[in-house]
Amino acid sequence: MAAPGAAAAGAAALVQYVVLRGDLVRPPRSWPLGAVVAQGCHAALAAAHAHRQHPDTRAYLELGGAMRTVVLEAPDEAALTTLAETLKQHNIDHEVWTEQPENVATCLALRPYPKDQVHQHLKKFKLLK
Helix, strand or coil, X not given: CCCCCHHHHHHCCEEEEXXXXXXXXXXXXXXXXXXXXXXXXXXXXHHHHHCCCCHHHHHXXXXXXXXXXXXXEECCHHHHHHHHHHHHHCCCCEEEEXXXXXXXXXXXXXXXXXXXXXXXXXXXXXXXX
16 A cells, blocks of 8 residues: 555646747737736646646646646747647647637646656746747
């Protein structure tokens, strides 16, 4: 039998990455900050929902207040699209959030993963500021 807390310690290594387009808050688009934050929330929830049966997602959601989410910035839509294509090529589960009715890709989120399995594809993106 595993030691108490062993499962939680293993699950603590899980992280959900969210990548938002930084250009949305800058001119000429100048979206309100709250609208951009909402895009990240939508993408994170969509990824967790779509992959809710995956053991890593289940373990991550069980962490409650100890969940770890990292929010990164893609400079523009082209960078977000390129990242989505790279993730798809490497069979990394993710969801791209497209704002409607504008049909604008604003964000993507991975399902929760152990950091070492996905970090290499995200290391060129900086933390969102």
